[in-house]
Amino acid sequence: MSRMVIEAGRHTIALDLHPKLTVITGLGDLERESLAGELLGALGPSRPGVHVELTTDDGRHLAVFRPTNGRARLVDVDQSRDITPRDVDGGVDLYSHHGIDMTGARRALKVTRADLTTQAQGDVVVHRLAEVDQTALWAAAARVRVTDEALQAESVAAGTAPEDAEIIDRIERRHAQLETALEALNRTNRLARVVTAAGVVGCVLAALVQPVLALPLLAITGLALGAAFVYRARAARAERAEREALDAAGAESYLGFHVARIDGLVSGDQARRRLLAAAADHRLAAARWFEVAGDVSVDWAMEHHTEIAVAARLRADVRNLGVMSSSAPGDEDEMAADLAHALLGRMARARSLGDLGETFPLVIDEPFVDLDPGLKPSLLELMSRSAGNPQVVLLTADEEVASWARLEALTGELSVLEPTPDSQPVAASGVA
Structure with a gap:
């Protein structure tokens, strides 16, 4: 807007607006x-009575004329040239032409301090990702995307789904754990049998000579039997874990069709190895992403890439402009930085x-009320530098x-508009 004229009763108020920033x-x-x-x-x-x-x-x-008596144009x-739309019924609404009510x-174009505070709190994830080393962040995201594409390609070549690689890998890991548990159980059982047999014989002999000597032998026998029970319980847990993994890929979950797919995949050892290697790479990339970005999906971050990148650059600008004090950061510093981010977000x-x-x-409207006076100039400079677009x-x-x-x-x-002593208050429009 370059000029707005408001007819308020007998008075007319004309506002000439600066193309970048007007302070009233x-x-x-x-x-x-x-x-x-x-x-x-x-x-x-x-x-x-409101013309613009x-x-x-x-x-x-363009100019919009709204005479007090007559049709808006x-x-x-x-x-x-008069370009008033023919379907206009008594008014000209430029917002509706752009699909805005x-x-x-x-909601989009009026900003108060409360709006900035609310937005600053709502942009926690973007701000958190903006604070991360951007090179590491997007390198981790790119690695996840690359490994995911490789996993997809290997899955297509193997005629299966990427999720099947995880299922197969889980089954093999559970099976390897079960084999290890069973091997440990067999060793413990053999040892327990030897210790128990020796303990029984020793207890019989000790009872004939000195009964009290049988107590240590009984304790050793009990420990051997206890160890056997512990390893048996571990084997049982490993067997249940394998059964759960098999159920996830078996008839109960995939109703035979997926079992056939997995059986066919297992029969092709080379394809299986490539697929499992791709799945392992993808897991490592996902783990690195979690280490850098936390519990945020890569897809969400990529969708908000521009917003995060802008916030990261803005954070650097805020620091360079001295919005944050030179002393240790405090609540006021964080508040100023959050307001700056929120304000630039609304402008974007x-x-x-x-x-x-x-x-x-x-x-x-009054965005910096109650803010530390020392922080206002930098925020105002930031706003002035970004105004105009x-x-x-x-x-x-x-x-x-x-x-x-x-x-x-x-x-x-920028320009400054100030009321003169004989100015009249602006009449309420009923649209605020």
Whole structure:
């Protein structure tokens, strides 16, 4: 938006907006709320008396006129042509052209401190991944993808599913554990039989000579029998584990068809070995990913790659700009960093809103209230540097922010609008 005119009773208020950042100061809470509603409503189903000029992403210079008495019109200024849609019934709604309703527009394009705080808390996973070494993170993700593709390829070549490799590997591991347990049980049983036989003979002889001497022999015999029971229990557990793995791949789970597939795969030793090797590589890659990223799926991270990468770069920018204090990080430092991430996230969202990906102005209402004064300049600089795509209108009653804006306005990077003593409050639009 380049200009908005509001007719409020006998008064007319004209706002010339900077293409990048406009700071409007000196308004109370109710006035800011009302003006935010007018700014947002100007592109939607606003009331009569609210007119706006704007330039679209494709360079068209448009104007919306809403006379107090008469039909609203949409005009192409450069061509001096009325382009009001024929199906418009008493109003011009630019949001609806992009598949956005007024509720969605308010939610996306109006930002308060509460909104930033809520978003900062909701972006925990993105922020956590942004804090990770990005080279290690995406290398681990790429490794998971590569090993998964290799596993898929080997599975296709073997005529089976990737999950079957895990099942077969689990069966073989369970079977190897059972064989080890049975071997240990057999050794223990043999030893127990020898010790028991020797203990019985020794106890008989000791009883004939000195009965008390039989007690140590009985204890040794008991230990041997106890060890045999322990190893028998281990073998039983290993047998149950193998049975469970077989059930997962047997008739109870795969109803014969999968058993045939697995039997056919086992019969081809070379294919089996390649498939199991690919599965082992994939497990190692997945374990590395978990070590780096924690309990987050690779697919989710890849879907949010841009968001995570932007957050990581933003984190570096935040540090470089001095948003975090030079002392040990504290609650205020983390709060400032989270607000910066959330603010830039909302600005990124406004860059491509709706079905056609149009850029819409972002209205920000007092985002840094109650924040440490020492942290505000860096956050304001970050916002100023990123403004322009989208255009930002900042509403504030904070004199510290106003002072910063007046100084920055001298460079031409933003403009400051302040009410004059004879200005009238902005009338409520009913759309805030």
